[in-house]
Amino acid sequence: MKNIYKVAFILLYIILTSSCSKNPIIGTWQYDGGLYNGREQKASPDFQMQRTYSGNTFEAFLIEGSAKPELYSSGIYVIKSDTLMITSKFSSRPSQNTDQVIIYNYVIDQNRLTIKGVLPNGMIVEEYWKKVQL
Numbered sequence: 001m002k003n004i005y006k007v008a009f010i011l012l013y014i015i016l017t018s019s020c021s022k023n024p025i026i027g028t029w030q031y032d033g034g035l036y037n038g039r040e041q042k043a044s045p046d047f048q049m050q051r052t053y054s055g056n057t058f059e060a061f062l063i064e065g066s067a068k069p070e071l072y073s074s075g076i077y078v079i080k081s082d083t084l085m086i087t088s089k090f091s092s093r094p095s096q097n098t099d100q101v102i103i104y105n106y107v108i109d110q111n112r113l114t115i116k117g118v119l120p121n122g123m124i125v126e127e128y129w130k131k132v133q134l
Contacts, residue, residue, distance in 0.1 A: 024108050025079060028052045029129035032112070037124050050132065053077065058086070082106060084115060 031049035033042045043049075047064040049072075058077050061069040075089040084106040104117035111131040118124055 023053075023079065025053045025077075025084065025106070025113065026055075027131055028133045029113050030132045032128040032130045034125060034127035051129065079106075 029051050031043050031051075033040070035041070047062055049060065049062055050069075051058055051060045056076050056078065058075060059071060060073040062072050063069045073088050075087045077087070078085045082105055084104045086102045086104070087100070088102075100120050102117060102119060104115040106113060106115045108114075113129040113131070114126065115129070116126045
């Protein structure tokens with residue numbers, strides 16, 4: 001009987017410590033270029049793209065000069081191990097207003113987020129995002 005309590009305690013400890021760990025993706029990230037089907041694309045000098053992750057939701061904005069930031073996508077996300085699953089609930093492109101889940105592998109190295117995956121249209125992407133605020 002003591003072993004059952006010991007196992008239960010260990011499981012409870014694992015659950016509590018894993019659920020209390022800090023979500024590394026929370027904050028605002030700015031697009032910093034990437035690879036699309038192996039072709040390099042640099043971040044535009046004319047506008048910025050930023051994603052803000054909080055809780056289990058995200059919002060993506062296009063920022064051009066002093067104009068008000070334009071929301072171009074939003075939805076929910078889930079992190080499991082090194083996988084980032086994004087479901088877009090709103091997009092300024094009607095064809096992207098689906099509940100399709102895009103699965104990325106992600107790595108955070110200091111203030112740089114790298115996401116790699118395959119988009120629903122088959123494009124292979126590797127995007128780089130730099131952290132701009134918590």
